[in-house]
Amino acid sequence: MNSLGEKIRAMRESKDILLRQVAAYLEIDTALISKIERGERRLTREQVIKLANYYNVTDEELLTLWLSDKLLDTIENEPFAMQGLNKAKTILKTLI
Amino acid sequence: MNSLGEKIRAMRESKDILLRQVAAYLEIDTALISKIERGERRLTREQVIKLANYYNVTDEELLTLWLSDKLLDTIENEPFAMQGLNKAKTILKTLI
DNA sequence: ATTGATTTGTCTATTTGTGTCAAATTTAAT
DNA sequence: ATTAAATTTGACACAAATAGACAAATCAAT
Numbered sequence: 074m075n076s077l078g079e080k081i082r083a084m085r086e087s088k089d090i091l092l093r094q095v096a097a098y099l100e101i102d103t104a105l106i107s108k109i110e111r112g113e114r115r116l117t118r119e120q121v122i123k124l125a126n127y128y129n130v131t132d133e134e135l136l137t138l139w140l141s142d143k144l145l146d147t148i149e150n151e152p153f154a155m156q157g158l159n160k161a162k163t164i165l166k167t168l169i
Numbered sequence: 170m171n172s173l174g175e176k177i178r179a180m181r182e183s184k185d186i187l188l189r190q191v192a193a194y195l196e197i198d199t200a201l202i203s204k205i206e207r208g209e210r211r212l213t214r215e216q217v218i219k220l221a222n223y224y225n226v227t228d229e230e231l232l233t234l235w236l237s238d239k240l241l242d243t244i245e246n247e248p249f250a251m252q253g254l255n256k257a258k259t260i261l262k263t264l265i
Numbered sequence: 266a267t268t269g270a271t272t273t274g275t276c277t278a279t280t281t282g283t284g285t286c287a288a289a290t291t292t293a294a295t
Numbered sequence: 296a297t298t299a300a301a302t303t304t305g306a307c308a309c310a311a312a313t314a315g316a317c318a319a320a321t322c323a324a325t
Contacts, residue, residue, distance in 0.1 A: 074260065076256070076260065133248075133249050133252065136247070136248070136249050136253075137249045137252040137253050137256055138256065139253075140243070140244060140247055140249060140250070140252075140253025140254075140256075140257075141253045141254075141256035141257040141260065143243050143253075144240055144243060144244070144253060144254065144257040145257050145260060145261065147236070147239050147240060147243060148236060148240070148257075148261070151232070151236055152229075152232070153229050153232050153233045153236060154236070154261060155258075155261060155265075156229065156233040156236075157232075157233050157235075157236025157237045157239075157240060158236075158237075158240065158254065158257060158258050158261065159258075160172070160233055160234065160236075160237035161236075161237040161240040161241050161244075161254060162251075162254050162255075162258070164170065164172070164237065164241060165241065165244070165250060165251060165254065169251075
């Protein structure tokens, strides 16, 4: 699962920005941002926030996708994925 | 968050089993199962399944707690935890 | 006080994650 | 068709996280 990669690729292409330029902004190798957009690698939390600024969207939007990707990663191929998600949600509610 | 640790401790104590015995069954050090029950360490997926058999409960029950603990771990201290959970759930539904 | 059970702290090995670099491939312009 | 830039791929390096062992300390019940 790779919602965030697709999102940042779409935003980059809609603004006609090169991978090279995003890479420079994040101070990482171009190869790495390429892999990230295609879901082969993941952004760090700090990079997500930098990209939200770069593309003028809220932290919330990108961090939510980023978290969701991580969660889906954790439960992928798990037979009780939905049960786990529901239990986590129930417990989270009690913590707020 | 440590639902599974609490659960397996409760089951062990209700049956008057020693940490030493559970450790032997799982073929790990007693110190490790002690840490696991107190939430300092995590079980592997295989160990969860072995324990479900050991305590005569379903895989589903323990794997759900195990997954939920992992998910809560991922989102702890995240401001958009609930949003991430909801998005993951929505996407998961589309995958089924 | 002694013994058995549990916990705590430290250390090690393995795995996973983040990154680079060079080479290969794709895309676009001439 | 040729070339040049952009992107992708694969191999490697380093760092951080994880699973585990072991020894010593603490706790509980005689």
